[in-house]
Amino acid sequence: MLEDLKGWLPVDAVVVEGRPGLMWMEMSGVSLTEPFFQQTVERARKENRAERFTEFDVLLQLEKQLESVAPTGFIFHSSRCGSTLVANACRAVSNSIVLSEANAIDSLVARFITDADNPVKESLYSVFLRGVVHALAQRRTSTEQHLFIKFACCSFAQLERIKRIWPNVPWLFLYRDPVETIVSNMRDAPPWLMDNDRRVLSSIIGDASEMSLEELCARTIGSLFSTAYKLANANSMLLNYNQLSVPVIASVLNFFNVSLSSEELETIARTSEVYSKEASGTRAFVADVDAKQKLASDLVREMSERWAGEPYRLLENLVNRVNPV
Amino acid sequence: MANFSETDFDDYGPRRLSVELANICNLHCSYCFRSDENLYSSHAEFFPLDLLRRLIDEARDAANVTRISFTGGEPTLHPEFAETLRIIGNAGATVSFVTNGWHFERVWPALQANRAAVSHVAFSLDGVTREDHDRWRGNGSFDRLVRAFTRCYMSKLPFGVKIVIRRDLVDQLEQIAIFAARMGAASLNFVHVMPTSNAVADDSALNLDEQRIAEQEIAILARIFKMNIGIDVGYYNVDETRPPCAPLAGVSMNIDYRGRLSLCCNLSGFRGAAEELDVVADLNVESFGSAYEKFKTLATAQLQRRKDALAALPAPDIYTGSPCMFCLQSFGKIPWKARF
Numbered sequence: 009m010l011e012d013l014k015g016w017l018p019v020d021a022v023v024v025e026g027r028p029g030l031m032w033m034e035m036s037g038v039s040l041t042e043p044f045f046q047q048t049v050e051r052a053r054k055e056n057r058a059e060r061f062t063e064f065d066v067l068l069q070l071e072k073q074l075e076s077v078a079p080t081g082f083i084f085h086s087s088r089c090g091s092t093l094v095a096n097a098c099r100a101v102s103n104s105i106v107l108s109e110a111n112a113i114d115s116l117v118a119r120f121i122t123d124a125d126n127p128v129k130e131s132l133y134s135v136f137l138r139g140v141v142h143a144l145a146q147r148r149t150s151t152e153q154h155l156f157i158k159f160a161c162c163s164f165a166q167l168e169r170i171k172r173i174w175p176n177v178p179w180l181f182l183y184r185d186p187v188e189t190i191v192s193n194m195r196d197a198p199p200w201l202m203d204n205d206r207r208v209l210s211s212i213i214g215d216a217s218e219m220s221l222e223e224l225c226a227r228t229i230g231s232l233f234s235t236a237y238k239l240a241n242a243n244s245m246l247l248n249y250n251q252l253s254v255p256v257i258a259s260v261l262n263f264f265n266v267s268l269s270s271e272e273l274e275t276i277a278r279t280s281e282v283y284s285k286e287a288s289g290t291r292a293f294v295a296d297v298d299a300k301q302k303l304a305s306d307l308v309r310e311m312s313e314r315w316a317g318e319p320y321r322l323l324e325n326l327v328n329r330v331n332p333v
Numbered sequence: 334m335a336n337f338s339e340t341d342f343d344d345y346g347p348r349r350l351s352v353e354l355a356n357i358c359n360l361h362c363s364y365c366f367r368s369d370e371n372l373y374s375s376h377a378e379f380f381p382l383d384l385l386r387r388l389i390d391e392a393r394d395a396a397n398v399t400r401i402s403f404t405g406g407e408p409t410l411h412p413e414f415a416e417t418l419r420i421i422g423n424a425g426a427t428v429s430f431v432t433n434g435w436h437f438e439r440v441w442p443a444l445q446a447n448r449a450a451v452s453h454v455a456f457s458l459d460g461v462t463r464e465d466h467d468r469w470r471g472n473g474s475f476d477r478l479v480r481a482f483t484r485c486y487m488s489k490l491p492f493g494v495k496i497v498i499r500r501d502l503v504d505q506l507e508q509i510a511i512f513a514a515r516m517g518a519a520s521l522n523f524v525h526v527m528p529t530s531n532a533v534a535d536d537s538a539l540n541l542d543e544q545r546i547a548e549q550e551i552a553i554l555a556r557i558f559k560m561n562i563g564i565d566v567g568y569y570n571v572d573e574t575r576p577p578c579a580p581l582a583g584v585s586m587n588i589d590y591r592g593r594l595s596l597c598c599n600l601s602g603f604r605g606a607a608e609e610l611d612v613v614a615d616l617n618v619e620s621f622g623s624a625y626e627k628f629k630t631l632a633t634a635q636l637q638r639r640k641d642a643l644a645a646l647p648a649p650d651i652y653t654g655s656p657c658m659f660c661l662q663s664f665g666k667i668p669w670k671a672r673f
Contacts, residue, residue: 028557063559068515126550131507132557 021115045110067139081264082179083158088192089184098156100275114160184249186316188300230316345579353590355406366527391621403430415443422450437481453491461512486517493520525567529604577656608665
């Protein structure tokens with residue numbers, strides 16, 4: 009079994025015929041260069057790469073036998089606030105692995121919410137989450153030294169459980185003015201907001217069954233802000249989208265204990281000029297703060313203020329206290 | 334009266350024999366249900382090779398038995414353990430055995446020499462850390478066990494782990510599953526404590542509610558892991574549509590170290606037992622075919638007895654709801670407990 013999985017990576021956590029497990033894809037020689045892990049998977053899928061299902065047990069064997077990179081830093085965010093830009097900057101660091109919103113990781117984190125209805129499952133899923141990260145972070149070229157994981161936004165709600173698995177890994181939380189965040193999400197609604205299975209969102213905001221998308225989004229990001237405010241400590245860094253710049257991104261990497269060379273810094277500067285989420289890396293980045301504010305409807309402003317305004321201000325005050333201008 | 338024992342029950346697999354190769358054991362586990370007098374005080378007795386040869390042939394002819402499981406005591410203490418494997422192999426049957434792993438290095442060459450005959454090995458575990466396991470089984474036991482796991486895994490010899498769910502282990506079920514999977518086990522079988530006294534029942538055994546919770550957790554583990562996970566002994570089962578266990582289905586039979594055919598390995602030589610009503614024949618003086626007929630009669634009668642007992646109770650207690658406990662009680666194995 010293990011020899012069979014040489015060169016394979018877990019690409020999703022799924023349930024097949026009632027049995028939870030992992031979908032794997034044969035990814036020998038496939039570099040994880042796209043802004044999102046699933047974009048890389050789609051590219052590999054077009055090459056007709058083999059895929060297969062296994063139960064989770066196999067992770068426990070792989071953990072013993074695969075050499076892997078321990079996490080260097082975690083990137084959390086409240087959606088549409090520059091986290092992909094930071095992840096791309098991490099990719100500019102030599103010998104780094106960047107796992108950006110990998111389904112296998114975030115689906116397992118979501119299982120804490122949807123499945124972990126007893127201590128057995130929570131304990132198991134913690135072990136499996138560590139195993140999935142170990143498998144994804146395997147040294148495929150023997151030179152990898154750094155592992156950066158960018159989680160999907162809803163995974164931040166499970167920060168305490170994630171920290172129990174990796175208590176010493178420094179983490180970054182990126183956030184943005186809630187009006188701008190909601191406008192961005194309304195213009196192009198992401199899967200986490202459109203998911204018909206509301207169990208994950210309900211775990212974050214309470215009953216999520218009957219409300220507008222604006223309210224759903226506002227309540228979710230407000231809750232994520234509150235989580236950041238509550239759990240921020242010396243091992244964390246809070247960063248507003250409006251502060252993002254090449255020097256600030258460099259300071260994030262310093263916070264992750266990564267020393268940048270001048271070549272790496274130059275690469276980061278270059279990548280920050282293009283639209284971060286496009287795989288081709290050719291579309292120019294255009295600052296859109298003013299545009300987002302102008303596009304905000306009355307409903308967006310009302311929901312933003314009601315559900316996310318106060319948590320946002322608390323977060324800003326905390327950041328200003330810790331890092332006074 | 335339904336004669337379950339004459340039916341093949343696919344769920345319980347092919348017909349098989351448990352053979353107690355030795356009455357003695359090198360370890361002293363306080364919760365063990367085998368008679369401590371046999372294990373530690375009496376002189377060592379080992380299953381005779383001539384009898385083994387004869388019974389393998391007769392069991393195949395009479396009941397189509399081709400699978401043998403060696404138990405004990407500790408089966409690897411049999412001075413001619415290698416020869417027992419060879420006998421099974423020569424007869425075209427397969428063998429597995431349950432061991433504490435202490436002597437595994439010593440018998441490893443015999444296993445390699447008779448690899449085709451050995452289907453798998455089951456190891457008894459008492460905890461997932463050296464400290465926990467060795468507390469029950471002595472210093473060095475855990476290391477020997479892990480070495481044995483590694484031997485099996487590297488040689489592709491399937492192995493399973495058996496663990497008794499003592500009270501102090503009940504909150505570690507998932508850790509046990511993770512450990513077994515990490516070691517590369519093909520199966521993990523949980524076993525409820527078979528109480529041999531009120532003290533053991535109070536100290537180590539779960540009550541009915543605790544058992545039900547543990548069984549639900551084990552069912553969850555079984556759904557999540559590819560490794561085969563189940564409960565071998567003591568589970569609560571009041572489904573009357575089918576026999577609750579392999580012995581009562583007529584699928585699994587036990588032969589004790591004296592060569593006597595009995596209903597179940599979990600009743601045989603039970604510590605503190607007052608009676609041996611589960612023993613049906615002495616195979617030293619009787620053919621297996623003749624003894625097997627008596628076995629089927631006993632299994633069928635016991636099934637009916639339990640059906641009647643279940644029908645008499647609106648909510649079966651642990652001594653009726655668990656087939657193992659029912660047999661222990663009705664065969665006089667736990668005289669310290671009130672009889673029916």
